[in-house]
Amino acid sequence: MPVSGLIDIHCHMIPYVDDGAVDLKEAVKMLKMEYDQGVRTIIVTPHHRKRMFETPMAEIKKQFRILREAAWEYDQDLRLYLGCEFHAETDMVPLLRSGQVPTMAGSRYVLTEFSNRMDAFYIRERLYALLSSGYKPVIAHVERYDIMRENIGLVEELISMGAMTQINADSLIGKEGFGTKRFCRMLMKQGAVHFVGSDSHGSRERVSRLGEAYVYTEKKFGRTCAEEIFIKNPRRILADAKKRKHSSAAHRK
Template sequence: MHSHLLPGIDDGASDMETSMELIEGLKNQGYSKLITTPHILWDIYKNTPEIIHSKLDDVREELNKRSIDIEIHAAAEYFLDDHLSELLQKKEPLLTVKDNMVLVEFSVMHMSMNMKEILFDVQMAGYQPILAHPERYTYLYKQYDVLHDLKDNGCMFQLNLLSATGGYGKTVSEMANYFVKHDFYDFIGTDMHHTGHLARLKTINVSQEVKTLVNSGRIVNNQL
C-alpha cells in the first residue's frame, strides 16, 4: 500500500521495463494486490489524478500483455505542502488508499512548521491521514512528542518494511523498533522505488518484534 511503481512520474520506476521488473518481483515475493502511491510534491512532482490514472492504465495494459496476474491500483503519497492545502480549500477529491484513507508525508530533512495545521485540514475535509514512515523523520529521534500527539489526534501510521531491518541505517531502525513497541503502526509498506529495494526485500530478515506486530492483528493491510 506504499510503493512507487508507475513509470517516469516520480523518483520510483524510471520506465515501463523497470515497472514490470518491480511488479513481477513483488508477485514472486507473494504479493497479490498492490496499491502504488506516486509522490505528489508540487515543487518537484506535479502529479495529478489524471496523470496517475493514465500511467496506471498503461501499466495494467502491459501486465496483461505479459500475462502477469496481479491486482494493481493507484493512490498517491501527498506531501504536506501548500499545494495540498490548496486542493483541500478547493474541495478537490484526493486519491485514497481505500475509502477516505490518504497517505501523507512531510520532510525527512527538517520539521514542517505548518504540518499539524495541514493534517488537521485533511481530517476536517473528511479524510483519514496515514503518515508514511514516521521512523524516517530522524530529526525527531528520542523527541517523539510530536508523533505521539499525531497518534492521539487520530493519525494512522505506516512502517517501511526495510526500516526495522537496518535498511535505512541504525537511527531509523531504532525509531522503528520504538514505534513497534509502542503500538504505533497500522500498516506496513515496502516504499519500493527501485531494484535495490527489491533485492533487499528478497533477503530481508524480519525481526521478531515485527512478526509479533503482524500476528497481533493490529496491522490492517488485509482490509484494503
C-alpha cells in the same frame, strides 16, 4: 518467500510520473519482485509535491492503466490500485476534494509525506486539516523525520489525534542503519505502527523487501502483529474505498 497475500500500500512503480520506475520494463521487474516477496495487492503511490512532482492526473491514470494490464498479464492474482504520496501543503483538502490528487485506492486514507524542515506545529496543522475534513492521514515513513526520531512522544500525540503511521520495510529490517532500525523497533513495541510499505523505487536500488519485513515482524513481534500491519490494516483501506464508492453511487441515484 514463505508468505503470500501481503499488501504494499507505498511504492513508486508507475513509469514516467515521478522518481520511481523509469519505464514499463523497469516497472514490470518491480512487479515481479513484489510478487516474489509475497505481495499480491499493491496501492501504487506516485509523488505529488509542488514544483517537483506535478504530473497531471490524466497522465498518471493513463500510465497506471498500462501498468495494471501488465500486472494482469503477469499473474491474475495481482491487484493494483491507484494512490498518491502527498507531500504536505496548505491546499491539500481542496486538491483531494477536486480529484486533482487521489486518495489511497479511492478511500478516505491519504498517504501524507512531510520534510525535515517542517516543525511540529505545521505537522499538527496539516494533519488536523485532513482529519477535520473526514480524511484519514497515514504519515509516510514516519521513521525518516528527525523531529519524530528525537521525540517519540510527538508520534504518540499525532496518533492520539487520529493519524496513522507507516514505516518502510528497509528501515525495519536494518537496511537504513542500526539507529533507524532501533527507532522502528521502539515504535513497534509501543504499538505505534499501523502499516509497513516497501517504498520501492526500482529493481536495483530501493527494492521491495516487504516479505522479508513480514518474516522479521512475525519472528520479533508475533504473527498476530504481522498480519495486522501487513494484511488487515491495508485491507481496511480497500474496504473503506469500496464503502465510499457504494456511498457515492447511492448518492447519485
